[in-house]
Amino acid sequence: MSLPLGPYRSFNIPGEEITWAGECPWNDRYCFGTESGKVVFLVGSDAGQPELATESVSNEAVNDVAFWKNLVGITTRSEVQVYRGPLSEAGLSLVGGLPSGAHGIVATPRGRLLAPMGIEGLFCFDGAQASQSQGWIDRPAQGVRNYYKVVYLGESDGNEILACATRTDGLARIELDATNTSRAVSLTAPSVDLIDVCPLRSEEWPFAVAGLSLDRSLVFVRDILGLSEENPRRLRFDGLRGTPYSLLYAVGHILLLTSAEIVIFPDLASRFLAGEALDHPVDAYHSPVQAVEAFIASESYLMVVTDEGVRVSEILPVGLTGDGRVSTGGNVKLPDWTDTQEILRSLPTEWASLVA
């Protein structure tokens, strides 16, 4: 198997430190969050220097941005803000939010903007009723849940289904019905400290997710709707180095960012979803990098935020290799990768279910 990744192209913003990178659906171009609390939109790059549109939204570093129609939710460690766009000379207009921090934000197709606020709860803003609502905080009726990362999976029986990494409170499935009433089911286990979760985007398994624990183990769930019936599989790759930061999925692959490297496991998600045995060596590509965070754009572009800027590479399906596929002219660079084989170790785990 060959490296399923093309060379990378670098982006940076003079005078700014990038802390978040993604895509703006308003113009289908990249946009960036900065340490100084700005969101910078790429508005033109046809010839010469790209043109930038900058919105100053905070004094804190932007940690996430999510769009729904003409709304954009922006989070920092000190606030959640919802603005109305689109981009214009008048700038964005603030429509809601609260002066408490969140770890990130996600938008659902029905227009909910959801921001995990740790043990404070899950901030919810109904974009479809933006003019009447300032948002609310969803919490379990009893006890606490440490909301850290939320992803949208799909719709089932009229409910929006989300998965949430809730640190030592485990993996949670959250269902939001049409009246914005939520119901959650969690699976917890000793030594699991879940810090990321990503959808595996399969037509056959639309509610499949993978999670990443601070102990460098991975958790795989084929159908989160059956969370209390089918225990997740928990696997460890002993070859990983560094503190786990981000878990990503693209075109059948699993990508993992740590404090020391980025690792690609080609086709691992596809093989798990196909029911293949994973107890034999699998390919892994390691590239040393000290990065801040990594994101997926357009389902097939890897964006790695480093001190030097953002590296953007195309992720290729198995069978289309990245070696020499893209010209290395301009600012396109070949990354430094090491090909290894990893043994997956299955970790026996006693899961406990909680409903709230």
Next chain:
Amino acid sequence: MSIGGEPGRLFPQVTERSGYRYFFYQKHHGWGGTEAAQWATDVGEEEEFGIFNQADLFDLTDHQGSLYGIRLRLDPERRVLVLGTLGQQVAKFPEARTAPHWHGFPLGPLQKNLDTPHPPERPLPRDALQKMVDARLLTNPERKRLLKGKII
């Protein structure tokens, strides 16, 4: 022993640089209510004092004089460990230069607005964070992640 009516224990040593004394309040060690941040159960008194001592040694202060520390492990590989029961990785030691002793507790990564009359609970300030980088305790990507409220 109790200080100000709150039970706890005074650590027998003082910090190397400033000679500060350190008090372990029971409320931050499994005996407090839900409002009191709790040290992780695998952080012993020696290690907790060591985090405070390191914070004083490198003068990891904010503009108000409070100290901040992290639980840095170097072997077998460098990692910044969790030090609080809710996954916190930073400890705050509120300014107590003129008080008989200092104390500390795990500090959350996000700003929390509390009910009046309490001021908001603020995460690690930028000035103290930059001192951790200058002291080579943290890397610049780790600094940015803490500024984002993320695990390091």
